[in-house]
Amino acid sequence: xxxxxxxxxxxxxxxxxxxxxxxxxxxxxxxxxxxxxxxxxxxxxxxxxxxxxxxxxxxxxxxxxxxxxxxxxxxxxxxxxxxxxxxxxxxxxxxxxxxxxxxxxxxxxxxxxxxxxxxxxxxxxxxxxxxxxxxxxxxxxxxxxxxxxxxxxxxxxxxxxxxxxxxxxxxxxxxxxxxxxxxxxxxxxxxxxxxxxxxxxxxxxxxxxxxxxxxxxxxxxxxxxxxxxxxxxxxxxxxxxxxxxxxxxxxxxxxxxxxxxxxxxxxxxxxxxxxxxxxxxxxxxxxxxxxxxxxxxxxxxxxxxxxxxxxxxxxxxxxxxxxxxxxxxxxxxxxxxxxxxxxxxxxxxxxxxxxxxxxxxxxxxxxxxxxxxxxxxxxxxxxxxxxxxxxxxxxxxxxxxxxxxxxxxxxxxxxxxxxxxxxxxxxxx
Amino acid sequence: xxxxxxxxxxxxxxxxxxxxxxxxxxxxxxxxxxxxxxxxxxxxxxxxxxxxxxxxxxxxxxxxxxxxxxxxxxxxxxxxxxxxxxxxxxxxxxxxxxxxxxxxxxxxxxxxxxxxxxxxxxxxxxxxxxxxxxxxxxxxxxxxxxxxxxxxxxxxxxxxxxxxxxxxxxxxxxxxxxxxxxxxxxxxxxx
Numbered sequence: 001x002x003x004x005x006x007x008x009x010x011x012x013x014x015x016x017x018x019x020x021x022x023x024x025x026x027x028x029x030x031x032x033x034x035x036x037x038x039x040x041x042x043x044x045x046x047x048x049x050x051x052x053x054x055x056x057x058x059x060x061x062x063x064x065x066x067x068x069x070x071x072x073x074x075x076x077x078x079x080x081x082x083x084x085x086x087x088x089x090x091x092x093x094x095x096x097x098x099x100x101x102x103x104x105x106x107x108x109x110x111x112x113x114x115x116x117x118x119x120x121x122x123x124x125x126x127x128x129x130x131x132x133x134x135x136x137x138x139x140x141x142x143x144x145x146x147x148x149x150x151x152x153x154x155x156x157x158x159x160x161x162x163x164x165x166x167x168x169x170x171x172x173x174x175x176x177x178x179x180x181x182x183x184x185x186x187x188x189x190x191x192x193x194x195x196x197x198x199x200x201x202x203x204x205x206x207x208x209x210x211x212x213x214x215x216x217x218x219x220x221x222x223x224x225x226x227x228x229x230x231x232x233x234x235x236x237x238x239x240x241x242x243x244x245x246x247x248x249x250x251x252x253x254x255x256x257x258x259x260x261x262x263x264x265x266x267x268x269x270x271x272x273x274x275x276x277x278x279x280x281x282x283x284x285x286x287x288x289x290x291x292x293x294x295x296x297x298x299x300x301x302x303x304x305x306x307x308x309x310x311x312x313x314x315x316x317x318x319x320x321x322x323x324x325x326x327x328x329x330x331x332x333x334x335x336x337x338x339x340x341x342x343x344x345x346x347x348x349x350x351x352x353x354x355x356x357x358x359x360x361x362x363x364x365x366x367x368x369x370x371x372x373x374x375x376x377x378x379x380x381x382x383x384x385x386x387x388x389x390x391x392x393x394x395x396x397x398x399x400x401x402x403x404x405x406x407x408x409x410x411x412x413x414x415x416x417x418x419x420x421x422x423x424x425x426x427x428x429x
Numbered sequence: 430x431x432x433x434x435x436x437x438x439x440x441x442x443x444x445x446x447x448x449x450x451x452x453x454x455x456x457x458x459x460x461x462x463x464x465x466x467x468x469x470x471x472x473x474x475x476x477x478x479x480x481x482x483x484x485x486x487x488x489x490x491x492x493x494x495x496x497x498x499x500x501x502x503x504x505x506x507x508x509x510x511x512x513x514x515x516x517x518x519x520x521x522x523x524x525x526x527x528x529x530x531x532x533x534x535x536x537x538x539x540x541x542x543x544x545x546x547x548x549x550x551x552x553x554x555x556x557x558x559x560x561x562x563x564x565x566x567x568x569x570x571x572x573x574x575x576x577x578x579x580x581x582x583x584x585x586x587x588x589x590x591x592x593x594x595x596x597x598x599x600x601x602x603x604x605x606x607x608x609x610x611x612x613x614x615x616x617x618x619x620x
Contacts, residue, residue, distance in 0.1 A: 130495065182492065182493075183496040210464070210492065210493035211464050211489075212489055215464055218463075
């Protein structure tokens with residue numbers, strides 16, 4: 001594409017597949033034009049152009065790491081249902097034991113890409129606590145679908161939500177222990193944000209620890225911890241196992257928040273731009289498939305298997321369908337259930353999403369000074385590649401790389417002044 | 430005698446590790462099977478080396494300790510059953526203080542731990558050197574800025590401004606950079 005030397009003009013009437021493809025890719029910032037243009041070419045010609053053209057994947061077998069969680073679904077489904085083949089690649093999902101291992105393998109290239117915590121990729125980009133390396137976010141994998149579980153012991157003390165938990169912590173001070181899954185990751189940020197919303201400083205008024213997701217429930221059962229923030233199916237499992245209840249879902253903290261991304265290194269993208277594009281397209285196809293709700297029972301069955309999440313289907317399926325029960329007697333159909341596609345709104349790598357994690361890293365002292373928020377997000381989030389892939393699939397791409405949301409504390413995040421936002425919180429490290 | 434802490438969620442392997450280390454004359458301070466106990470065990474025993482499997486989910490817990498202290502407080506040796514060459518490279522690149530052993534060959538423990546310790550110490554020196562260099566650059570910048578302020582403000586030539594600062598530092602028994610900082614502060618406040 002950009003290394004094609006002979007595209008000095010764009011002729012939309014050109015009908016040879018080669019030219020059409022290149023023209024379209026060149027025009028990828030003016031997206032709708034590209035999609036309209038592609039639709040002029042018969043589908044058979046189009047796929048032939050992909051396979052035969054100079055945009056063939058540089059690497060066809062790609063190893064994608066994942067952690068056994070409900071939101072690894074699109075990576076798994078892209079492989080199991082063969083969406084990858086359509087784009088000339090073979091995804092090999094690789095089950096990983098820890099986020100630290102995912103991080104190390106992305107950094108040294110043992111994995112081509114991974115289902116990974118948004119904040120983790122930015123942590124590596126900034127060199128927080130470990131290796132510093134330029135990273136890449138190809139697309140967002142999912143919105144929503146995590147939660148904060150509190151123990152039944154807290155319920156007995158009257159703490160059932162943020163307000164009553166804060167009241168209890170102030171009234172009966174002791175070492176309240178809350179777990180998250182990785183120090184720079186999403187769950188840490190949701191947990192800290194939620195506690196701070198109710199006036200609890202997560203570092204001075206509570207004890208925060210990192211615990212692997214499958215160990216959460218066992219530790220809560222033996223009273224090792226008062227609460228945890230983790231992805232599904234572990235919050236649903238806590239209710240089924242009678243150890244805790246859902247105090248808040250992460251979609252209540254931030255409706256349609258960014259969660260996992262398809263992460264890799266900047267090096268890898270530079271070396272394999274066509275593979276990266278094919279990978280995005282395969283995972284986009286899978287995402288669209290999963291968001292057709294009638295497919296979700298089948299998806300739940302597949303990912304529950306031993307080689308993937310390795311749990312009972314029921315623990316996964318309910319909340320995947322938006323059927324929530326908080327373990328305190330409240331049941332509801334949540335319109336903001338875990339989304340993988342939502343007409344492409346989920347997947348666009350918004351710069352404001354990436355910057356948000358940096359603002360929280362700064363807020364909680366993981367970053368000692370303000371980075372160039374926008375520049376870092378522009379380096380990491382692969383908007384150009386994503387746009388090319390989405391356009392090819394006729395998936396709409398938003399006009400602005402920023403989006404705006406009002407979070408649970410009433411504060412609006414729109415990406416416009418990240419430094420002011422990061423330093424404007426009353427409760428911080 | 431070196432004190433090691435073994436963290437392994439696989440209790441059987443942890444026992445084998447413990448035995449192997451004891452046989453080689455190491456003091457095993459504790460064997461931790463759950464991530465939950467890791468932080469407390471590290472704090473309580475201050476082990477010289479932490480031993481952990483590369484495939485351990487508890488690595489994320491250890492990561493938390495590293496970030497909380499801004500750097501891993503002690504060398505971490507990681508064990509793997511994998512063909513080691515790739516993993517060793519990964520560990521060295523990623524964790525620096527980590528070293529990976531292929532399997533649990535007892536006789537290889539000592540040289541490996543020595544390598545891990547040396548690497549860790551080298552890394553610590555590197556970090557200290559880098560921090561020192563950054564500090565010096567920062568100080569030089571502050572001193573230069575203060576000198577320029579003085580020159581502009583008092584109409585002094587460069588060497589006179591520098592000597593004035595140095596005299597003040599000597600007579601007040603403070604470091605030159607502290608004098609420079611207070612000059613910047615005062616001149617910034619008063620224009």
